[in-house]
Amino acid sequence: MSADDRRRAPYAEDPKSSLGRRFGGPESLTRTPFARDRDRIIHTSAFRRLKEKTQVFVAHEGDHYRTRLTHSLEVAQIARSLATALRLDADLAETIALAHDLGHPPFGHAGEDELERQMTPWGGFDHNVQTFRVVTELERRYPDFVGLNLTWETLEGVIKHNGPVTDKLVRPSWQAVSDYDADYPLRLGTWASAEAQVAALADDIAYNNHDVDDGVEAGVFGLWELLDIPLIGPILAQVRQDYPSLDDRLIRLEAVRRMIGAMVDDVLTETGKRVASSGVDSPEGVRMLDGALVVFSHEMIEQLSRLRAFLYERMYRHWRVNRTRSQARRILADMFTLFIAEPDVLPSEWFARLQNLEQAGRARVVCDYIAGMTDRFAIEEHRRLFQLDVWS
Structure with missing residues (x-):
């Protein structure tokens, strides 16, 4: 028995016993599967964009306030400390902590509320589901699969770190999770690992x-x-x-x-x-x-x-804060309405994604584009689209 095995609590996740990944492939010779998941998350564009996404104060209001990135780093540090003290797998706890906010749109809860309002006819919006979609679908970095192909334990922790989620599956906004679970079951009716609970x-x-x-x-x-x-x-x-x-x-x-x-x-x-x-x-x-x-x-x-x-x-x-929330809602509402009415003003990559889709699918692509924006980019994109003196 190794020193790590002796230190590990009996209820801790063991990376050597991981259920693996949906898409197979060789494992790393130098990192555990959970540590490899952590590295994949850190290298995503979605993680980098957290540097200018809001916690409470919009990112351009000052550089002393927390952003989603600094918050995620603080959560990861606390999660790792807690996991170590509880003799859990610190890599897994840290990985779930780093991933937990990847689906947040710009402007914090104001942005989430507005996207939910705009998407109500087409399935709604939920930032936890969006996080799940980021790591399973929206990040495209590998030739053999979409998403990050994370371990079962990390995916389970991402979607249910706050507890069982079967009661949420009736919501239209959770359809993506239901569909994924049908092909790759994540046992959505049970609690997640102790490491995921630590992250929460x-x-x-x-x-x-x-x-x-x-x-x-x-x-x-x-x-x-x-x-x-x-x-x-x-x-x-x-x-x-x-x-x-x-x-x-x-x-x-x-x-x-x-x-x-x-x-x-x-x-x-x-x-x-x-x-x-x-x-x-x-x-x-x-x-x-x-x-x-x-x-x-x-x-x-x-x-x-x-x-x-x-x-x-x-x-x-x-x-x-109310003024900022009001501005944020109007910015996102304006862009959503425009992109639905005139999708050909979307960047080429995003316009290509909505070809041959029904209206609900087209709306979801528009929502994904907006949800991925930083605060600063959303403000600048709105200015480019709606102010006639800006042509760049």
């Missing part, structure tokens, strides 16, 4: 903390307005007590660092309790549990609910 919790940890950081940085609320908010408030008070002469910027950064640590510790403690009480001793056992194995405590969930309510009221619905 790492996402929660990252966005709760960076939204606090970015909100203060943007001036939509003050640092000391958080003193009465559970979790972050007591941490802020303790940092101020520990460092009475520290400036507000460093107090904020230290408080965010401690809040990440508190959330990570909570996951490790609560997950340890779930492991002990469930007696789970295999990856299959994780999938067949009645609930998630990797979880926050009930106390932490309640604290995060209060924090999210504060952020929703003071940040996500701030008038400056």
Whole structure:
């Protein structure tokens, strides 16, 4: 037995036991299958474009705020740390974390809401499904197959890291997942691996903390307005007590660092309790549990609910953010309407993709083109299409 095998928890995924890839081929001599998946994701154009896709603040508003790329890197770091502490496969957890936002359109949730509205007659839009389509269909980098040909375990984690998804298959926007599953079953009714669950919790940890950081940085609320908010408030008070002469910027950064640590510790403690009480001793056992194995405590969930309510009221619905959301919706609506009416103004590669398709298929191609845009490109493309003084 190798040292890695001795360190691995019995319920962790073992890359040597991977179910493999839909399309066969030689494996790497230097990387595990999950590490190879990670590298394939990092090298995609979809991953590179995350550098100018919005979290909350549009990417052109300033270079201090998180983008989908910096968020994904933070999620991957937290996921890898959690997986290592839980004796899981850190490569698999990191891979799913890096992939989880590949399907997000420009302008964050405003962009997703607008594409869902525009696509309602033709099957709708869901960013999780779009992520799945990016890695199984839309990325075209290899001569022998479309998509990235990721391992079964990575695909499973990408589509169901938040839990079983069979209830979602009735939605028109999930048709692509249903079709894929019919040919290559992903057991959509079970929980995913513990590594996928780690990636999901790492996402929660990252966005709760960076939204606090970015909100203060943007001036939509003050640092000391958080003193009465559970979790972050007591941490802020303790940092101020520990460092009475520290400036507000460093107090904020230290408080965010401690809040990440508190959330990570909570996951490790609560997950340890779930492991002990469930007696789970295999990856299959994780999938067949009645609930998630990797979880926050009930106390932490309640604290995060209060924090999210504060952020929703003071940040996500701030008038400056609302203006940006309004602009984003109009930009995407204008382009979608134009491309549907005049598809020959699409770039040649995209115009070629919609030839001989019915209207629903043509709309999906238009949606894919827009969903792949960065914030900056969407703004510039809209300007080129609708402002007569711009001809380039």
